[in-house]
Amino acid sequence: MIDLRTRLQALRQAMNAQEERVKEASHQAIRSLSEDSPFLEGWERVGTYTFRREERIPLAPGLNLLEDLQDGAKYVLSFPLQRLYWFDTETTGLSGGAGTLIFLFGVARVVDSWIEVQQFFLTDFPGEPEFLKILLDFVPFSPDTRFLSYNGSAYDAPLLKTRFLLQRLDPPAIPQVDLLYLVRRLWKKSLPDCSLGTVERFVLGRERTADLPGRMIPLVYFEYLRSGTLDGIRQVIQHHKDDLLSLIHLFALLGSLIREPSIQKGLDATALGLLTATLNPAKGWDFLEELARRGDPIAIERVSKRFRGQGKTDEGQRVRIPYVWDFFPVAVEEMKHREHVKKDYEGALELARFWLNRDLSPRDRADLQHRIERLLKKAPRSIPPVRLPNS
Numbered sequence: 001m002i003d004l005r006t007r008l009q010a011l012r013q014a015m016n017a018q019e020e021r022v023k024e025a026s027h028q029a030i031r032s033l034s035e036d037s038p039f040l041e042g043w044e045r046v047g048t049y050t051f052r053r054e055e056r057i058p059l060a061p062g063l064n065l066l067e068d069l070q071d072g073a074k075y076v077l078s079f080p081l082q083r084l085y086w087f088d089t090e091t092t093g094l095s096g097g098a099g100t101l102i103f104l105f106g107v108a109r110v111v112d113s114w115i116e117v118q119q120f121f122l123t124d125f126p127g128e129p130e131f132l133k134i135l136l137d138f139v140p141f142s143p144d145t146r147f148l149s150y151n152g153s154a155y156d157a158p159l160l161k162t163r164f165l166l167q168r169l170d171p172p173a174i175p176q177v178d179l180l181y182l183v184r185r186l187w188k189k190s191l192p193d194c195s196l197g198t199v200e201r202f203v204l205g206r207e208r209t210a211d212l213p214g215r216m217i218p219l220v221y222f223e224y225l226r227s228g229t230l231d232g233i234r235q236v237i238q239h240h241k242d243d244l245l246s247l248i249h250l251f252a253l254l255g256s257l258i259r260e261p262s263i264q265k266g267l268d269a270t271a272l273g274l275l276t277a278t279l280n281p282a283k284g285w286d287f288l289e290e291l292a293r294r295g296d297p298i299a300i301e302r303v304s305k306r307f308r309g310q311g312k313t314d315e316g317q318r319v320r321i322p323y324v325w326d327f328f329p330v331a332v333e334e335m336k337h338r339e340h341v342k343k344d345y346e347g348a349l350e351l352a353r354f355w356l357n358r359d360l361s362p363r364d365r366a367d368l369q370h371r372i373e374r375l376l377k378k379a380p381r382s383i384p385p386v387r388l389p390n391s
Contacts, residue, residue: 039121040230040237049127050120050134053237057115057245065252069110072255075279077177079146085109085139086148086247087176089156090240092218101128102163103221104236107139107147108244117244119237124225129167141172150196150247153178179250185275186257190266200246202266204253212239261287270298277302292319297327304333313341324351328364331355335371345379 039051046052059065073081086108093100103122108115118138122131149156157174164171183194183203191198197214200206212220212235220232261276261283263269273291277284285306291299300323307316317337324334331351338348352372360368 039123040234043121046120046138047127047130047134049123050131051123052121052134052138053117053119055117055119055241056111057117059110059113059115064256065249066110066113068252068256068259069248070255071259072251074255075258075276076182076251076254077146081110083145084148085145086244086251087139087152087156087174088149088240088243088247089159090217090221090236091159092221094215094218098162098166100159101125102131102160104240105131105135105139105160106240106244108248110248115245115248117241119240121233121237128163129169132164132167132169136172139172141174143173143175145175147174147176148247148251149176149178149180150243150250151178151180152176179247179254182254182275183250185271186268187266189268196243196246199250204246204249206246206249208242210235211242212236214239259283270296273299274302289319295323295326297323297330300327301329301333304330308333308337313337325354328355328358328360339371339375339378345375349375349379 039045040053042055043051043053070081073079073084077084088106089102090104091100091102101122104119106117106119108117110116120131120135120138122128152174153176157176160174161171180194183199187199187203188194191202197208200208212232217236217239220236223229224233257267257272258276258280261269261272269287269291273284273288275284277288285303288299288303292303300319304316304320307313307319317334320330320334320337324331331354335348335351338344338351349372352368352375356365356368356372
């Protein structure tokens with residue numbers, strides 16, 4: 001009977017042999033690219049294993065894209081548009097980890113009325129140290145820039161840092177904003193998921209034709225390493241460029257919404273109002289007041305609290321009054337107003353009695369009971385006692 005050690009040795013030898021076959025195939029592929037031969041049209045060799053392409057794409061006229069991008073830079077980041085870079089990667093795996101490499105890195109920026117896209121392609125695993133060093137030469141990783149990504153804070157940036165560390169290189173600083181978090185905040189209630197492809201279809205209205213599914217990209221790259229075929233790689237490169245362009249259009253949309261918030265199908269208007277109140281306060285609070293007039297309970301609560309903080313208690317009450325019997329948080333604000341500002345203990349108790357018989361959380365019920373007990377001590381003796389439930 002073969003012992004465990006022997007079986008493990010045999011398995012290790014088989015895995016090593018398979019790895020050598022893959023390496024040899026990939027070496028043959030890279031050898032087929034002579035120093036003078038092109039990788040693909042429009043690409044230049046910038047290292048033994050690294051190719052680079054730079055493309056300039058005109059901003060579509062008549063879409064106010066540049067204005068929207070400038071507003072995104074102004075309101076979302078408070079940072080100059082000319083120092084913003086969108087970045088994305090394609091990798092040999094979908095879950096990250098020490099065995100996952102970046103074979104395609106892309107960065108885009110807006111220059112005047114153009115979108116400038118740079119892509120860097122790694123032709124073989126042994127070239128990773130060179131590939132990473134070339135990124136440092138061409139990409140302005142710096143505290144003076146900002147990078148925008150989609151799930152980059154959880155995937156792309158940590159993976160890039162890992163690859164630098166594994167190659168004993170100092171990882172660059174990547175000060176970034178992950179647009180995924182803003183998308184979740186504004187659209188998660190209406191979208192089936194928040195993948196970039198879903199956002200493209202349902203939010204941006206961008207439909208890709210003959211696109212390569214993201215899950216297929218690692219397989220295409222491994223096939224390239226095995227056979228040297230470039231057909232699938234062309235699709236990968238196009239998919240990657242489309243991702244970068246979608247990030248730019250998404251950021252432009254965010255800029256336009258924060259500049260001028262509006263109610264749109266599928267968009268969480270309350271979340272937009274709260275976000276805009278932080279980033280563009282004048283427009284944001286106007287929008288929240290509009291939502292409050294429409295009966296949005298969160299907007300009513302926030303707007304009335306703001307008026308209270310400004311000393312405009314009567315204005316806050318006018319916002320609340322139509323909804324104090326419908327929304328408990330709004331009723332709580334009104335109880336506070338009647339008790340502490342108007343000294344209208346009877347009015348506060350009237351509201352409290354009403355809500356005590358409604359379906360409240362244990363914590364809200366306990367707080368309400370405590371409020372009632374306090375009001376009864378302040379109120380005239382002529383007010384009949386409120387029977388408090390035992391639970």
